Amino acid sequence: MRGVLLVRWVLLAVGVALAGFGVWTLLHRTFDTRPVDTATWAVGGLVLHDGLLAPVVFLAGWLLARAVPARVVPAWARAMLGSVLVLAGVCVLLLVPKWRSPAHAGNPSVHPPPSAADIAVAVAVALATLGLAQLAAWWLNARVRRSSVPTGASDR
Amino acid sequence: MIRKGPEAVGEPSLGMVRPPLPGFRPDLHEPRTATAVGRWLGIAFTVCFLTGLWSHLSQHPPSWLDLPASPSWLYQVTQGTHVASGLAAVPLLLAKLWTVYPRLFAWPPVRSVAHAAERLAVAVLIMAAIFELATGVMNIAQWYPFPFNFPAAHYAVAWVAIGALAVHLAAKWPRIRGRLAATAGEPRETTEGRRRFLATAFGAAAAVTLLSVGQTVRPLQRLAVLAPRRPSVGPQRLPVNKTAAVAGVGRSAMDPAYRLTVAGPRRMALSLAELAALPQRTVTLPIACVEGWSSTQSWTGVPLRDLLDLAGVVPGRTVRMVSLERTGAYRTSLVGPGQARHPDTLVALRLHGEPLALDHGFPARLIGPDRPGVLQTKWLGWIEVA
Numbered sequence: 001m002r003g004v005l006l007v008r009w010v011l012l013a014v015g016v017a018l019a020g021f022g023v024w025t026l027l028h029r030t031f032d033t034r035p036v037d038t039a040t041w042a043v044g045g046l047v048l049h050d051g052l053l054a055p056v057v058f059l060a061g062w063l064l065a066r067a068v069p070a071r072v073v074p075a076w077a078r079a080m081l082g083s084v085l086v087l088a089g090v091c092v093l094l095l096v097p098k099w100r101s102p103a104h105a106g107n108p109s110v111h112p113p114p115s116a117a118d119i120a121v122a123v124a125v126a127l128a129t130l131g132l133a134q135l136a137a138w139w140l141n142a143r144v145r146r147s148s149v150p151t152g153a154s155d156r
Numbered sequence: 157m158i159r160k161g162p163e164a165v166g167e168p169s170l171g172m173v174r175p176p177l178p179g180f181r182p183d184l185h186e187p188r189t190a191t192a193v194g195r196w197l198g199i200a201f202t203v204c205f206l207t208g209l210w211s212h213l214s215q216h217p218p219s220w221l222d223l224p225a226s227p228s229w230l231y232q233v234t235q236g237t238h239v240a241s242g243l244a245a246v247p248l249l250l251a252k253l254w255t256v257y258p259r260l261f262a263w264p265p266v267r268s269v270a271h272a273a274e275r276l277a278v279a280v281l282i283m284a285a286i287f288e289l290a291t292g293v294m295n296i297a298q299w300y301p302f303p304f305n306f307p308a309a310h311y312a313v314a315w316v317a318i319g320a321l322a323v324h325l326a327a328k329w330p331r332i333r334g335r336l337a338a339t340a341g342e343p344r345e346t347t348e349g350r351r352r353f354l355a356t357a358f359g360a361a362a363a364v365t366l367l368s369v370g371q372t373v374r375p376l377q378r379l380a381v382l383a384p385r386r387p388s389v390g391p392q393r394l395p396v397n398k399t400a401a402v403a404g405v406g407r408s409a410m411d412p413a414y415r416l417t418v419a420g421p422r423r424m425a426l427s428l429a430e431l432a433a434l435p436q437r438t439v440t441l442p443i444a445c446v447e448g449w450s451s452t453q454s455w456t457g458v459p460l461r462d463l464l465d466l467a468g469v470v471p472g473r474t475v476r477m478v479s480l481e482r483t484g485a486y487r488t489s490l491v492g493p494g495q496a497r498h499p500d501t502l503v504a505l506r507l508h509g510e511p512l513a514l515d516h517g518f519p520a521r522l523i524g525p526d527r528p529g530v531l532q533t534k535w536l537g538w539i540e541v542a
Contacts (some may be wrong), residue, residue: 004330004333008326008327011322014322015319015323015324015325015326018316018318019315019320022284022316022318025311032304034305037302038313041290043283046286049253054253054257075352082356083359087363087364091367093293094246094382097293097294097299100297101297103298106399106401106402108389109385112389121378122378122381125366126367129366132359
């Protein structure tokens with residue numbers, strides 16, 4: 001138990017020191033870091049996530065769960081649909097900077113547009129990856145179900 | 157069970173009436189789910205931090221550090237890993253925030269001083285994490301809608317993020333150790349729902365990696381639809397970061413009166429023909445950009461050490477390479493003693509045996525082993541002892 005306590009205090013001390021160095025760097029090189037702008041963007045990211053992105057995703061999930069009821073659509077299909085939508089959302093987030101960036105003007109090597117065939121291959125690989133992940137989850141569930149012997153709850 | 161613990165989701169509290177805050181399905185928002193995602197997210201962030209720190213040192217080497225010249229692919233691997241781990245962390249961070257989102261509505265919002273401190277530390281961690289991933293993704297797309305300097309702010313906030321992560325680990329350490337509590341006794345649907353959720357999170361992280369890592373792993377470049385570059389797309393089958401037009405060097409680089417000055421004890425001003433008449437060496441080296449793409453090519457030119465010897469510069473000196481560019485953060489770069497004397501560090505005149513394209517630094521550019529791409533100075537006009 002003393003070991004656990006020691007680990008926690010060491011982590012806390014190291015963490016405060018590292019974060020403190022970050023804040024010092026931020027305030028030390030104000031010409032480049034512009035601390036007020038950096039802080040505004042940091043708070044803005046949190047507000048955008050908690051106030052906009054997360055509620056939208058929760059609402060979409062809630063609506064989807066009603067549009068695709070469990071008694072009609074099998075669990076694996078619901079899981080796969082959820083995976084596809086999550087990955088699609090992440091891809092949109094990652095592609096927004098590409099769409100907004102002016103860098104490709106006068107430099108065709110930036111953001112070279114993928115061909116239709118490349119997109120098709122990428123979509124197939126993405127679907128296969130998500131499918132494999134869901135298959136692994138299904139396999140783990142099936143294995144646990146076969147060997148499950150209730151032993152009662154335990155916290156530790 | 158952990159779910160019924162003191163920090164359980166939506167737990168009714170004594171003494172205070174809980175306002176009508178949203179309620180959540182508990183199974184996807186358990187501490188165990190958060191820990192399962194958090195472990196991999198923590199690994200991704202730590203790898204990202206360490207490789208980022210290496211990139212910072214490589215770009216701004218302190219005087220005590222003579223950067224290695226071997227292995228030549230070191231920066232290519234560390235920076236490719238930096239960007240890949242950062243991109244993989246995006247779906248993992250979103251999954252992690254999803255699992256802990258109900259905590260935002262915990263009631264009462266603050267139970268004690270320690271609880272308030274922990275919540276504040278978590279808020280700092282989330283802000284720093286989102287900031288790092290968001291600015292990083294914008295930087296690889298070369299999109300700068302923010303007023304601060306990207307490397308400076310990204311570097312400073314990285315320390316805040318890794319520090320806040322350590323504080324978070326300190327707060328959650330007992331739970332992390334206890335995570336291996338058996339699933340036995342838990343309703344089966346809970347376990348299955350969580351496994352499907354984790355499969356989505358890890359599957360999305362793997363897919364994002366596969367769809368972007370081709371910017372540095374050439375066999376996968378067709379798949380790299382999320383990456384801003386492909387290693388073989390560009391003039392002479394090599395991407396360009398800064399074009400000659402943007403750098404404003406077109407006229408001076410194409411000028412027949414061009415000379416490369418080596419400002420050693422014996423000052424020399426060499427024309428392109430004179431450079432080409434010196435003994436040439438051909439090496440295979442990567443251009444490894446800070447934005448995560450890299451491309452290994454065949455370069456031909458004069459070893460830098462030969463030029464330094466001709467100009468009477470003794471070994472052990474750091475030299476400064478100066479571009480024909482008039483302005484720009486990467487107009488000059490330093491080459492430490494180790495890299496300056498390495499036989500593969502060239503003042504390159506040719507790429508795949510052809511004269512360099514103007515956008516690749518014609519008439520002469522620096523190419524050396526294990527250097528960030530921005531320090532492979534293009535359109536060389538001047539070399540001096542730093």
